Amino acid sequence: MWRLMRRGTALLGFVLCVVFACVGPAAAQSDDGTKADKDADQDRADQDHNTAGDSDSTAQTTLEGTIRLGFDRYIAGVEITVTDQAGAEIGRTATGAEGRWSIAVPDAGTYLVTLDEETLPDDLGLREGQETTVETTVFAGMARAVVFAVGETPKATPFGERFAQRAFTGLKLGLIIAMSAVGLSLIYGTTGLVNFAHGELVTFGAVIAWYFNTSWGGLNLVVAAALGLVVCGALGAGLESGLFRPLQRRRLGVFQLVVITIGLSLLGRQAIQLFFGAEPRPYIDYQVQDRWEFGPWAVTPREVATVATTAVVLAVMATTLQLSRFGKATRAVADNTDLARVAGIDVNRVALIVWTIGAMLAGLGGIFMGLDADIDPYLGFQLLLLIFAGVELGGLGTAYGAVVGSVLIGFATEISTLWISPELKLVVPLAVLILVLLLRPQGLFGVRERVG
Amino acid sequence: MMEFDVIFGNAARAAFGPEAVILALAAIGLNVHFGYTGLLNFGQVGFMLLGAYGTSVSVATFGWSLWVGIPVGLALSAVLALALGIPTLRLQAVLFAIATIAAAEILRLIIGSTDAIELTGGPLSISFDASAFYDLNPYAEGPQVRYGAGTFAFTGQQLWVITVGWTLVALAGLAVFLIVRSPWGRVLKSIREDENAARSLGKNVFAYRMQALVIGGVIAGLAGVVDAIKTSGADPNGFRPQVTFFTYTALLLGGSATCTGPVLGAILFWFLREWIESFLRQLAAEAWLPQPISDSLSGSEGVISVGVVGLALIMLVLFRPQGIVGNRTEMLIDDG
Numbered sequence: 090m091w092r093l094m095r096r097g098t099a100l101l102g103f104v105l106c107v108v109f110a111c112v113g114p115a116a117a118q119s120d121d122g123t124k125a126d127k128d129a130d131q132d133r134a135d136q137d138h139n140t141a142g143d144s145d146s147t148a149q150t151t152l153e154g155t156i157r158l159g160f161d162r163y164i165a166g167v168e169i170t171v172t173d174q175a176g177a178e179i180g181r182t183a184t185g186a187e188g189r190w191s192i193a194v195p196d197a198g199t200y201l202v203t204l205d206e207e208t209l210p211d212d213l214g215l216r217e218g219q220e221t222t223v224e225t226t227v228f229a230g231m232a233r234a235v236v237f238a239v240g241e242t243p244k245a246t247p248f249g250e251r252f253a254q255r256a257f258t259g260l261k262l263g264l265i266i267a268m269s270a271v272g273l274s275l276i277y278g279t280t281g282l283v284n285f286a287h288g289e290l291v292t293f294g295a296v297i298a299w300y301f302n303t304s305w306g307g308l309n310l311v312v313a314a315a316l317g318l319v320v321c322g323a324l325g326a327g328l329e330s331g332l333f334r335p336l337q338r339r340r341l342g343v344f345q346l347v348v349i350t351i352g353l354s355l356l357g358r359q360a361i362q363l364f365f366g367a368e369p370r371p372y373i374d375y376q377v378q379d380r381w382e383f384g385p386w387a388v389t390p391r392e393v394a395t396v397a398t399t400a401v402v403l404a405v406m407a408t409t410l411q412l413s414r415f416g417k418a419t420r421a422v423a424d425n426t427d428l429a430r431v432a433g434i435d436v437n438r439v440a441l442i443v444w445t446i447g448a449m450l451a452g453l454g455g456i457f458m459g460l461d462a463d464i465d466p467y468l469g470f471q472l473l474l475l476i477f478a479g480v481e482l483g484g485l486g487t488a489y490g491a492v493v494g495s496v497l498i499g500f501a502t503e504i505s506t507l508w509i510s511p512e513l514k515l516v517v518p519l520a521v522l523i524l525v526l527l528l529r530p531q532g533l534f535g536v537r538e539r540v541g
Numbered sequence: 542m543m544e545f546d547v548i549f550g551n552a553a554r555a556a557f558g559p560e561a562v563i564l565a566l567a568a569i570g571l572n573v574h575f576g577y578t579g580l581l582n583f584g585q586v587g588f589m590l591l592g593a594y595g596t597s598v599s600v601a602t603f604g605w606s607l608w609v610g611i612p613v614g615l616a617l618s619a620v621l622a623l624a625l626g627i628p629t630l631r632l633q634a635v636l637f638a639i640a641t642i643a644a645a646e647i648l649r650l651i652i653g654s655t656d657a658i659e660l661t662g663g664p665l666s667i668s669f670d671a672s673a674f675y676d677l678n679p680y681a682e683g684p685q686v687r688y689g690a691g692t693f694a695f696t697g698q699q700l701w702v703i704t705v706g707w708t709l710v711a712l713a714g715l716a717v718f719l720i721v722r723s724p725w726g727r728v729l730k731s732i733r734e735d736e737n738a739a740r741s742l743g744k745n746v747f748a749y750r751m752q753a754l755v756i757g758g759v760i761a762g763l764a765g766v767v768d769a770i771k772t773s774g775a776d777p778n779g780f781r782p783q784v785t786f787f788t789y790t791a792l793l794l795g796g797s798a799t800c801t802g803p804v805l806g807a808i809l810f811w812f813l814r815e816w817i818e819s820f821l822r823q824l825a826a827e828a829w830l831p832q833p834i835s836d837s838l839s840g841s842e843g844v845i846s847v848g849v850v851g852l853a854l855i856m857l858v859l860f861r862p863q864g865i866v867g868n869r870t871e872m873l874i875d876d877g
Contacts, residue, residue, distance in 0.1 A: 219655070236665065238655050283635050336859075343634055344581060345858045348793070351786050352858070355851030359844050363834065367844075470782075474646060477639050485636075516650050519643040526640045527628045 150227055152202055153191035154235040156184050158213060163188030164239065168205040173198070183208070197229035204237050216240040216510065238510075248507075253385035255503045261392055261461075263479075263499020264399035267492040269454040269472060270479040271406060272447025274491035277480075278423030279436075279443050282333060283343075285350040287451055288473030289357035294321045294452020295459035295468055296365050302372050310374035314456045318449045325448025328353075329441050354470070362466040369463035395457045402453065403492055406446075410488055419443060471515070475502070478522035484535025494533060543827070548819040550692030555815030556808045559699065559771040562706030563589075563764045564810060567788045568795070568803030569713050570760035575789075576798035577721050578753040579733030581638040584625070586784040587645030588758040591617040592765025593775040594652055598661055601669035601774070608673065611766050618762025621648075622755040630750050642782055653777025661777075668774030675701065702771050709767065710804060713760050718800045720756070729753055730798075783847070790850050793857045796867025805865060814850065818843040 152171055157163045164184060171179045171192045179200065180192040194200055203222045206215060215221060216238040227233035273287045297320045301313035308316070336346065380387040410416035421429040422439045430436050451469075458468055475498055483494025498518045505517040525532060555561065567585055574582040595614030599605045605613075621644075629640045652661045661667055680688065680697035687694040695703065720726055731739045732746050740746050769775050787810065795806025821843075825835035834845070863869040 216655075234665070236655070236658075283639075341858075345862065347581070347635060347638065348789060348858050349855050351789070352851040352854030355783065355786060355854065356848050357851075359848030359851065362844050363848070366836075474643060477643070481636075481639065510654065510656050512654050513650060513656065516647050519647045519650075522643045523629075523640055523647075526632060526636055530632060530636060 149193050149232075150195070150197060150229055151191050151193045151232045152200060152225065152227060152235055153189070153232055154237065155188045156190070156204075156237060156239060157188045158239050158241070164210060164213065166208060168208045170203045170205070172201045172203070174201065176201075191232075194227060197227055197231075199224060199226045201225075202235045209239070212241060213239055214241075240511075250385040251507060252504065254387070255507055256500065257386055257388060257392070257396075259500035259503030260496065261396050261399075261499070262503055263496035264396060264403065265454045265457050266472065266475050266479045266499055267403060267495035268399055268457075269451045270476045270483075270491040270495045271403070271488050272443075272450045273476055274480050274483070274485065274488055275419065275423070275443045276447050277485060278488070279419060279426070280329075280333065280337065280440050281343075281426075282346055282350070285347060285473070286354040286357055287447075287476060288469030288471070289354050289361070290321065290325065290448050290451035291455035291458065291469030291472055292361055292464075292466060293324065293357065293455065293469070294318065294449075295455035295464045296361055296466075297321065297452070298456045299365070299370065299372060299459065299464050302374065303370075307373065310372050310460075314453070317456060318452055321452030322445045322449040325444040325446075326441055328448070329444035333444075334437060334440070358466055358470060365464070365466060367466060369465040371463045372459060375460060391460050395460060399453075399457065402450070406450070407489065407492075415439070415442060474522070475515075475518045478518040478525075481522055481532055482525050484532030487532070487534050490532055490534035543823050547692050548816060548823060550690075550694075551819040552812045552816035553693045554689075554695070556812035557703060557707075558695070558811070559702050559706055559767065561807050561811040562703060562710055563768050563771070564788060564791050565710045565804045565807035566706075566713060566764035566767065567761050567784075568792045568807050569710070569717055570757035570764070571788050571792050572797060572799075572803045573717055573721075573753050573757035573760065576792065576802075577726065577729045577733060578750055579634075580630075580750060580754065581634045582641050582754070582757070583638040583782070583785055584641030584643075584645035585761050585788050586780050586782060587625075587641070587648050588618040588621060588761035589765035589768065589784065590645065590648055590652065590775075590777075590780040591621050592762030593769040593780070594661055594667070594765075595762070596766050596769040597667045597669050597775045600671075601662070601667050602660055606673060607669075607671060607770075610669075614766045614769070615759050615762045618758045618765070619755050622758035623751070626751045626754040630747055630754070642785070645780075645785070646782065649777055649780050664777065666774060666776035666778075668772075669769075671770050671773040674770050677701075702767070706767050709763060713763065714800060714804055717756075717760075721800075725749075725752075786854070787850060790854050790857070793854070793862070793864050796864030798868070799864075799866050802864055802866050809865075810850075813853075814843065814846045817846045817849055821845060 154169075155163070156167045163186070165186050165188060167184045167188075167190075168181065169184065169190045169192065170181045171194060173179055179194055182190050182192055184190045201222050201224055204215070206221055209215075217240075219238045223235055223237070225233055225235050269287065269291050272290075273284055276282055276284055276287075294317050298310065298313045298317035301308045301316050302310050333346075336349065341349075375391045378389040378391055380389055381393070410419060418429070418434045418439050419442075421432065421434055422436055426436060429439075454472070455464075455469060458464075458472065462468075476495070479495030479498045480491045481494070482497060483490025483492065498521060501521055502514050502518050506514050509517075567589055570588065571582065571585050574580040574585075592614040595617040596607070596610040599610030599613045600607050625641060625644055629637055632640060651657060653664055655663050657663045658665065675698060678697060678701040680700050682697035686697055688697070688700050689695055721729065728739065728744050728749055731742075732744070732749055736746050739749075765775075768779070791806035791810040792803050793806070794809055795804065796802030821830065821834070824830050828835075857864065
């Protein structure tokens with residue numbers, strides 16, 4: 090069994106290396122600055138920043154703001170006009186090099202701020218639902234930040250093309266969720282534990298790889314990722330043998346185990362934050378890449394590598410589960426632990442291997458997440474509810490169901506942005522999660538059990 | 542020179558300040574859900590969110606009086622309990638937990654989104670004029686006026702908030718004490734112990750759980766209202782899922798399924814958290830801490846003290862699940 094495990098791990102590492110090696114050389118040229126999915130995630134952060142960061146002028150009563158797309162594109166030369174409620178013009182200005190504008194107003198009160206959409210660059214426009222004129226109230230002596238949500242003009246590309254592009258991003262997200270979800274589902278299946286700290290395993294993988302990639306000698310990301318996976322696997326094995334197996338022996342209830350994983354999640358996230366800092370940070374490698382054009386798709390090599398690697402890893406996992414002795418043992422334990430034990434299966438060893446693989450898969454998911462959106466300590470926790478949604482949609486405890494459910498969740502999340510604002514896309518998987526819980530608690534592929 | 546009187550003063554101020562009031566109310570509500578009924582509610586923060594935003598939006602956006610806004614906030618919490626409970630109360634414990642955490646996150650994401658800016662202020666947060674409340678302040682106010690000694694001191698306004706706050710905590714605690722020792726409360730506990738036994742005695746398990754969910758939810762909504770009044774507004778970032786986890790920590794620390802447990806727990810939670818933060822800040826001032834640790838102290842939410850909360854949660858469950866004043870036999874729920 091162990092030998093097989095080792096072979097599986099080696100294969101996984103090999104696949105990872107090959108795919109990155111194929112894609113790596115195409116890197117290192119100019120970016121076109123349209124990392125759409127990255128921007129969407131950063132909208133919230135931007136707006137927080139707009140309110141908190143830009144209020145240094147205290148004595149004067151001002152209206153101010155920053156016009157930008159994501160963190161990397163500040164838009165200069167956008168005309169902003171402030172009028173009072175009667176319509177008289179108070180001031181007019183254009184944004185500076187860093188996209189900033191500031192207009193002093195004579196008094197506290199309510200003003201109308203207008204952005205001249207014509208002065209935005211051609212590829213940009215105001216987001217759907219964002220008016221060109223915003224009414225805002227400012228207090229005396231304060232600086233009030235005014236937010237204009239700027240996005241890429243959607244009209245420029247036809248619907249089919251946008252759909253295809255979103256579907257690809259959704260597939261990528263879904264596969265990443267699926268990798269983490271397989272671990273969560275297998276751990277639940279074999280040990281009955283719902284691991285709320287699974288998100289922190291995801292973050293942990295990304296952060297460890299980041300550490301090897303940047304601070305510690307600056308290893309190539311592929312090597313750093315492989316090392317990161319080893320550390321993740323060791324952590325998973327350590328958690329099972331050092332914490333959860335002894336706990337299981339104490340016959341703790343569901344609630345106690347769930348609360349312990351929540352405590353672990355808080356502890357782990359804060360430890361990561363202490364070590365990593367709260368600011369989002371990127372890897373060194375594969376950040377700036379030219380897009381490849383395939384028909385309607387414009388994809389970066391790193392996205393192709395993500396999809397290819399995750400697909401291969403999941404296929405290897407499925408084959409292992411279906412055909413190998415370890416896979417059969419795992420499915421037997423998941424089906425009925427006592428029967429499996431009576432049949433001579435070493436349940437503890439199965440649990441240990443499942444934890445090791447589960448933690449590695451989660452870590453790999455984190456590494457791929459970090460490749461596209463910068464790494465921050467909340468990376469995994471944000472993914473956790475999506476993982477739950479994927480696992481629940483597929484059917485709790487079923488590994489294949491978790492994969493299908495996760496990919497569907499990924500699609501739903503990304504494709505929803507064709508109609509709703511990207512910052513609301515996380516609502517979609519959560520809504521799906523609740524709907525599934527209501528309508529079909531056993532999930533798509535689960536077996537109906539007594540409920541309630 | 543370590544100034545332990547300053548550390549102690551800071552910790553005591555946090556232990557009796559408005560944050561502890563809010564946590565105590567949330568924990569009293571959670572105690573009705575989890576402690577007495579055995580409901581694994583992981584979305585307690587959602588009720589607080591609606592309490593806070595119900596009040597803030599009523600006053601700031603619709604221009605209603607604060608005395609209308611507060612009932613609106615509480616009513617919204619009750620509506621959430623009904624909307625959440627009707628479909629999900631039949632789920633098994635862990636699935637109910639996931640459903641509630643998801644529902645609370647949906648609310649936070651929607652209320653905090655740019656699309657909701659005109660109604661709730663979205664990511665910019667919302668602020669309103671709470672002078673209707675502060676006008677009733679009987680304490681003297683002024684830039685130099687402080688009540689207390691050393692760092693354990695409050696301004697007149699703060700003292701007014703916590704006076705009202707602790708009164709509300711006492712009233713809510715008393716109300717819960719009275720209803721759980723009634724026959725109704727005994728049914729609740731019997732559902733927690735064995736819902737099938739309760740059902741076989743002809744009790745409508747679903748209805749009892751629903752009533753418990755609404756009562757606990759409205760008390761959590763009250764916590765949100767106090768939060769809104771304290772800050773004269775609301776910010777979506779203040780309602781992340783860990784608020785629920787902190788509430789569990791406070792409840793387990795004090796003692797679940799007891800009357801005084803949630804209040805004691807909330808006071809101790811904030812005392813210990815602020816003690817650790819304050820202690821570390823002093824160590825950092827003496828330059829006795831490595832750089833990354835002292836850097837982490839500057840953030841708004843103490844990185845280390847929240848980590849300690851996580852550790853405390855694990856230790857409590859493992860070594861003292863009944864908390865300080867609890868009864869161990871009441872903590873042995875296990876309904877898969």
